[in-house]
Amino acid sequence: MDRTLTTATTAKIADAATAGSAHAVGLAEWLTRRAARAPHKPALTCNGITWNYGELIERIERMSAVLAAGGVTPGARVGYLGLNDPMFVVVLFATARIGAICVPLNFRLSGQELAFIIGDAGVHTLVVGEEHIAVIDAVRTDLACHCFIHRGGAVPGWESADALMAGARAERSLPVAVPVRADDVAVIMYTSGTTGHPKGAMLTHGNFWANNLNEMFLWDMVSTDVTLNFAPMFHVGGLLCGSMATLLAGGHLMLQRAFDAEAVLHAVAAHRITVSFAVPAMLLFISQHAAFEAADLSSLRLIAVGGAPMPEPLLRLYGARNIPVHQGYGMTETASMITFLHPDRSSDKLGSSGTPPLMTEIKLIDASGEPVTAPGATGEICVRGANVMPGYWNRPEATQASFTPDGWFRSGDIGYRDAEGFLYVCDRIKDMVISGGENIYPAEVESVLYDHPDIAEVAVIGAPDARWGERVVAVVAPCPGKSITLEGLHAFAEGKLARYKLPKELRIVDALPRNSTGKVLKATLRVHNVATATGSP
Incomplete structure (x- = not known):
């Protein structure tokens, strides 16, 4: 594909910057507007290849043309199965551009598990990385997808995304962008089910927007940030903890296909990484690598940590390297963030998950649903805010059971707050x-x-x-x-x-x-x- 921006693409980006729209919270809309501000600024790097914002937008437009030509209509579902890859970002925003819904798939699942999710979501078009073609081919007869597209060259029975995009000349075949509302579903992210089957959390364009704002205000995200993401993007952590906010801020997102401790240490030093996200186990493996002691990590201004409690010894170890660790508590259903603990309070609030960000509020309730307000008293953690999902895909009963009558999401976790309002998560109602x-x-x-x-x-x-x-x-x-x-x-x-x-x-x-x-x-x-x-x- 020609890496030079076409005149038509540059003009479209410029038009988007001045058009004005009530739908600016839509994923594709805000990214196009951001690209218009600096189309030649680096946006995305993976495997040594960098696209600037203009090139990223052009690929998104071409993929939207491919999806539309294949029969994807507003509200249809597009699945993506693969390791971290620029194509995931392209598919996510291209799907949003035509009003469809992206379904990220966990590449660690078995064929049977994937078949259930693909069927449950009613996936119309499935985009798959080459390394996962075999697992889909093994269950393909059980799938009702209309289109099978893979990332790469010619493979029997599969369409090539690269070839299709190369043939989709944006100047003549670009579909009109579909306006979306804040409450339109952008992504369905599947979480493991408490009854044996996973459920799809419906995350809206507004949920993404709210989480991005939460992160930008909490972490002071700016256009000079260089964010390294090595967490899988089918996961809410990899997708929403830093990655999307970096693009909204106009920063540079660097993707690693999968987690590798040595590669992380090299990337931080070589590319002067400023922001990253990890689960504690990843930080442990990084600290245990032989290169950790000598690695230049001085560019890191924060590491966001979630997915599990951060052990105190590990917190001290990174603190000794002058690396601020932002600990958080979140869920797929809340588009990641519920509370966050700033590094300044990590010592005197050891074990706490912090306080809610700007766009989110929490409360505790007892078994009868009454508020729990006394410091130290435990209750179920409930969440409300623009980042909270509207419900589960095709699961009205599960949706109803997950919300209080007055609209608070029930986390299923037990916690308490101290006298300053800092939250401590101490148990799980669910056996997760x-x-x-x-x-x-x-x-x-x-x-x-x-x-x-x-x-x-x-x-x-x-x-x-x-x-x-x-x-x-x-x-x-x-x-x-x-x-x-x-x-x-x-x-x-x-x-x-x-x-x-x-x-x-x-x-x-x-x-x-x-x-x-x-x-x-x-x-x-x-x-x-x-x-x-x-x-x-």
Whole structure:
């Protein structure tokens, strides 16, 4: 593709800057307006290739023409499966440009898991990285997608995105941009389901806009920032913690295809990275690398951390390198951010997740729904703000259950506030396990393991893990006369569960503890050292 901006593209960018629109919160609209301010400024770098803002907009326009020509209409869903790549950014904004909805897919999932999500979302067009074609081909007969597009050269049965975009001359085939409202859905991000199936959180253009503003005000994002993203962009952390706000601010977003500690250290020094996002496990691996001590990290003005609590020793280690760590608490359903703790308070508010940003508010409620206001008193954390999703895709009952009658989102987490209003998250109502920043719901794992012919009962819980935050533990009561091994569980669940969801530890018991109604007492399992543990952390 010609890397020189066409006259037509430059004119369109300039027109967008002066047109004025009530729909400026739309993803494609604000990016086009931002590009108009400095089209020749670096916007996106990956694998040694850099696009400026004008080049990025031109590719987005061409991809929007490809999608429209393939039958994607406003409201239709476009799936993307692949590692971090500039094409993901192009597909996201091109989909938004024609009023459609992007569905980022977790490349760590098995074919069966992906097929469920693709079917549940009703994906019309699926864009896939070359490294994931095989997993889709294995389940392709189960998919109702109309178009299959891949990132790269000729592959039998697949359209080439590069070839299609090269043929989509923006001057003659560009579809008219579709105006969107703040409450129109921009992205459906799937979260693991508490009942065994994932649910799609509908994030609107307004949700993205609000989260961007939250981050820009909290982190003082400016056009000179260079942000490094190595977290997967199918995840709300990788997509929304810094990446989108960087583009809105007119900064330079650098993508790494996947996390690699050595590559991170090299990139920070070589490109003078100022902002980044990580989960604590990533920061641990970076600190354990042999090059960490000598690495030049002086350009970093902040690292945003989320997905799991930040261990105090790790916080001290980065503090000793004069690297400010912004700790946060967020969820997919809230477009990431709920509260944030500024580095200035990390010592005297150790263990706190901070206070809400500008566009967000929180409250605590008791079991009857009444507000909890006394310092130190615990309650369920509820969230309200322009960053909160309107609900789950095709799940009206789950949506209703997730909101209070007066419109607050129920997080399912238990916390308390101190006298200054700083939030401390102390427990989870839901049994979610957070391992390496990934949300794992026990019901999903249990539903697979219960099919094992030698298992009579199984419960899945989380256990503290020095590297990953938490690890998945399977507590199993075998059938009489049968034996279970961790390796056997892995072999049985292979292909049915993503590898990060597989149990890292197996505990054998005669029977699971239950209450009078038959419910498994998972709190008991967590507290007591039940039987023999096998496997490794």
